[in-house]
Amino acid sequence: MNEPAPGKPDYIKIQDFSFHYGSKQALFDIRMDIPEREVTAFIGPSGCGKSTLLRNLNRMNDLIEDTRSEGDIFVNGQSIYDPHIEVISLRKRIGMVFQKSNPFPKSIYENIVYPLRVAGQNSRAVLDETVERSLKGAALWDEAKDRLHESALSMSGGQMQRLCIARAIANRPEILLMDEPCSALDPIATVKVEELIHELKKEFTIVIVTHNMQQATRCSDKTGFFYLGKLIEFSDTQKIFSNPAKKQTEDYITGRFG
Amino acid sequence: MSSAHHDDSLTRTHAAHGEPLVWLSAMGLALGMLMVVGLLGVIVSHGIPVFWPSPVLEVTLKPGAKNPVPGGGNTLTGTLVQQRSKRAPVLDADGHRQADQTEYQLFVGNKDAYGVNFAFVDGADVEKIEEPKDIYVIERMEYGIAFGFPERITLADGRTVAASDPGFADALAEFVAEASRRRNEIGTIEKRDIGRINASLNNLKLKGRGSEESKIEIAALDERYNKLAAEARALRAVQQSATLTYKVPNGKERSLAAGDIIGYYQANRLGFFQKAGLFLHNIWSFLSQDPREANTEGGVFPAIFGTFVMTMLMSIAVMPFGVIAAIYLREYAKQGFFVRAVRIAVNNLAGVPSIVFGVFGLGFFVYFVGGSVDQLLFSDYLPTPTFGTGGILWAALTLALMTVPVVIVATEEAVAAVPRGMKEGSLACGASKWQTIQRIVLPASLPGILTGLVLAMARGAGEVAPLMLVGVVKLAPSLPIDGEFPFLHLERKFMHLGFHIYDLGFQSPDSEAAKPMVFATTLLLIILVVLLNLTAILIRERLRKKYSTGAF
Numbered sequence A: 001m002n003e004p005a006p007g008k009p010d011y012i013k014i015q016d017f018s019f020h021y022g023s024k025q026a027l028f029d030i031r032m033d034i035p036e037r038e039v040t041a042f043i044g045p046s047g048c049g050k051s052t053l054l055r056n057l058n059r060m061n062d063l064i065e066d067t068r069s070e071g072d073i074f075v076n077g078q079s080i081y082d083p084h085i086e087v088i089s090l091r092k093r094i095g096m097v098f099q100k101s102n103p104f105p106k107s108i109y110e111n112i113v114y115p116l117r118v119a120g121q122n123s124r125a126v127l128d129e130t131v132e133r134s135l136k137g138a139a140l141w142d143e144a145k146d147r148l149h150e151s152a153l154s155m156s157g158g159q160m161q162r163l164c165i166a167r168a169i170a171n172r173p174e175i176l177l178m179d180e181p182c183s184a185l186d187p188i189a190t191v192k193v194e195e196l197i198h199e200l201k202k203e204f205t206i207v208i209v210t211h212n213m214q215q216a217t218r219c220s221d222k223t224g225f226f227y228l229g230k231l232i233e234f235s236d237t238q239k240i241f242s243n244p245a246k247k248q249t250e251d252y253i254t255g256r257f258g
Numbered sequence B: 001m002s003s004a005h006h007d008d009s010l011t012r013t014h015a016a017h018g019e020p021l022v023w024l025s026a027m028g029l030a031l032g033m034l035m036v037v038g039l040l041g042v043i044v045s046h047g048i049p050v051f052w053p054s055p056v057l058e059v060t061l062k063p064g065a066k067n068p069v070p071g072g073g074n075t076l077t078g079t080l081v082q083q084r085s086k087r088a089p090v091l092d093a094d095g096h097r098q099a100d101q102t103e104y105q106l107f108v109g110n111k112d113a114y115g116v117n118f119a120f121v122d123g124a125d126v127e128k129i130e131e132p133k134d135i136y137v138i139e140r141m142e143y144g145i146a147f148g149f150p151e152r153i154t155l156a157d158g159r160t161v162a163a164s165d166p167g168f169a170d171a172l173a174e175f176v177a178e179a180s181r182r183r184n185e186i187g188t189i190e191k192r193d194i195g196r197i198n199a200s201l202n203n204l205k206l207k208g209r210g211s212e213e214s215k216i217e218i219a220a221l222d223e224r225y226n227k228l229a230a231e232a233r234a235l236r237a238v239q240q241s242a243t244l245t246y247k248v249p250n251g252k253e254r255s256l257a258a259g260d261i262i263g264y265y266q267a268n269r270l271g272f273f274q275k276a277g278l279f280l281h282n283i284w285s286f287l288s289q290d291p292r293e294a295n296t297e298g299g300v301f302p303a304i305f306g307t308f309v310m311t312m313l314m315s316i317a318v319m320p321f322g323v324i325a326a327i328y329l330r331e332y333a334k335q336g337f338f339v340r341a342v343r344i345a346v347n348n349l350a351g352v353p354s355i356v357f358g359v360f361g362l363g364f365f366v367y368f369v370g371g372s373v374d375q376l377l378f379s380d381y382l383p384t385p386t387f388g389t390g391g392i393l394w395a396a397l398t399l400a401l402m403t404v405p406v407v408i409v410a411t412e413e414a415v416a417a418v419p420r421g422m423k424e425g426s427l428a429c430g431a432s433k434w435q436t437i438q439r440i441v442l443p444a445s446l447p448g449i450l451t452g453l454v455l456a457m458a459r460g461a462g463e464v465a466p467l468m469l470v471g472v473v474k475l476a477p478s479l480p481i482d483g484e485f486p487f488l489h490l491e492r493k494f495m496h497l498g499f500h501i502y503d504l505g506f507q508s509p510d511s512e513a514a515k516p517m518v519f520a521t522t523l524l525l526i527i528l529v530v531l532l533n534l535t536a537i538l539i540r541e542r543l544r545k546k547y548s549t550g551a552f
Helices: A050-057 A087-094 A107-116 A124-137 A143-146 A158-169 A188-201 A213-219 A235-244 A247-255 B003-010 B017-050 B169-210 B212-242 B272-288 B303-334 B335-349 B354-377 B392-416 B420-428 B433-462 B465-470 B497-507 B509-545
Strands: A011-023 A025-036 A039-043 A067-076 A095-096 A174-181 A205-209 A222-227 A230-236 B057-061 B076-088 B101-107 B117-124 B126-130 B136-140 B145-154 B161-162 B243-246 B253-257 B260-263
Touching: A011 A235, A025 A050, A025 A222, A025 A230, A039 A050, A039 A213, A050 A067, A050 A174, A050 A205, A050 B126, A087 A095, A095 A158, A095 B420, A107 A124, A107 A158, A107 A188, A107 B433, A124 A143, A143 A158, A158 A174, A158 A188, A158 B420, A174 B509, A188 A205, A188 A213, A188 B272, A213 A235, A222 A235, A222 A247, A230 A235, A230 A247, A235 B303, A247 B169, B017 B272, B057 B101, B076 B117, B101 B354, B136 B243, B145 B253, B169 B212, B169 B260, B212 B253, B272 B303, B272 B335, B272 B509, B303 B335, B303 B392, B303 B433, B303 B497, B303 B509, B335 B392, B354 B392, B354 B465, B392 B433, B392 B465, B420 B433, B433 B497, B433 B509, B465 B497, B497 B509
Parallel strands: A039 A205, A039 A222, A095 A174, A174 A205
Antiparallel strands: A011 A025, A011 A067, A222 A230, B057 B076, B057 B126, B076 B101, B101 B117, B136 B145, B136 B260, B145 B161, B145 B243, B243 B253
């Protein structure tokens, strides 16, 4: 349907994926290929299924009772709905940043090393190295290096969200999922997170759900527009916002419905 | 906004604002507060004065007074218990009721001399009330307090010191101090040394089964026992032969063995600071000493200790049990009809009358489990039961069963209150469900869990009815923890503050004399429960600060 940019192989392949919450179908036959080390944005009005799809990429929706899916999703050629796959090891390969920052009530240091600790890594040297790398990766090192052992809850909202990003990349995942990461942040913090996304895409494949269309244009390479559980259009960001192929997409991005 | 609309809003009635309901709810609160304050007021006002030394009065009656005077004569000596007005029973010639009369209740002590502890005096019969300076208040091992004027002390070697002697005060102090030293010595010999010999003897008799070696050892122990017993007997003889002779207020002379004297003071010569010192001393004795005289005198230390140990054992049993059950219910069990039914059953369990738990504890823990343990492990001692009778372990388990719903409900609420985002964050980091519970959910819900635990402890500490069936006694011969191996004696019976109150108030031979103790013990129990609750609040606030999850 949509050709990926040359030289960037498809990394996540979503094949005819449908998803039901009980009797309500939330996603209809989604088919999309997300390229490696690029930023892919999901946009669409509330309730269109973009967050649901994102949460299926690391099987976060398993936690909700009475759900059902059809079709398949492949990450790097491997089906994540394969019954033999272990969800925990899948989630170790996929970091996730949530809409509302959710630091643990522990120190900044312990927050970042949490993914390593649960994986059984307790070597001081490795943990220290990870904290520095992740905080630098999340552009938080300068602000946090002198208070690593203070409670994470003492940070500002923007710092907390960057801390959650640092935590999500601590274990060197392949993919970073971001569910409206800036919706609760002020404009300055938002700019910082967006700059961060630019940096991070050199290393990670990023999928970001956003309500903010300026944000999608600013930081994504590809954009998918969802409406009522269907993927209406998926293309290069530039093309979607300058010359959308579908009328619905145009109406949405020009603010004519909603 | 138009001005017409504005006027309209000003003319609304109070009813439209719901203000009568505000008043009603405020009244409800006020009423509740009043009851709590009233309850505490009664207990504190009756409990505290017990320890404050009150002056001793000498009431001289007019000739021809109606009320009988204990011991005869026309004077009464004692402390004022209460002063109340009494409705005059008869009408005068004009058919008018006479003015109300005052009546005094005096604690006259000297029960051995008078046969009674209290006397009532009509205000109209009183000629004068004085405070005799020289009167002594003597605390005794038996028969409670004595009021009297010392005559002389007779030492064990026959020497006497008369009260008129200038060195009498020092001699009396020395006399009483020595008596208490000897009492401690006797206690050490009988409780510790002879107790150990008895324990070894029991062991030898059971395990040795009449072998030659055990016979020799038994003989050696018997010899040591006889020696110690002789020592104790000698000390007791001294305690008996040294006496204090005093005159009770109606003139008769009585003598008191040194061993029976606990302490004395001259109530009407005490200054404020001496009284305060005595007050603190009395509180300390109350907290630290064993009870005497069917619990109506002495202290409540074994009851405090028993309550404490039982509550701790209960917490150890209830905490893991309740927390694990709640986590399973909330995090693992598939929410459906069955789990709902279990939850309702747990909540109902909290409402079951506690005596039902007592009956269950007796039938299941004491007779079934305890009986089986005896058959398996302590068959040597049968038919004397070891665990097959009420004991502190069974009491703790029964109360644990009774309070487990409190812990389950509190834990479930605390676990449910952990933000979903935090759990998802942990799972997204690659943590398993158990790791998430262990590292994120449990620490974050700890304040709530501890609150539940302390509520359970407060309820357990104040419970009486089930304990009466599963191991509480009026007077326990030994504490549940002592220096004898294995130090913690789970099978022993124990004393408990709640039961102590019941026993003092309703089971003691002289409930009027026990009344001050009832209030003092009640006050102590309330203080204990309040302390527990305060601890809970402090811990919760500390943890809440540490784990608060205000993200934005």
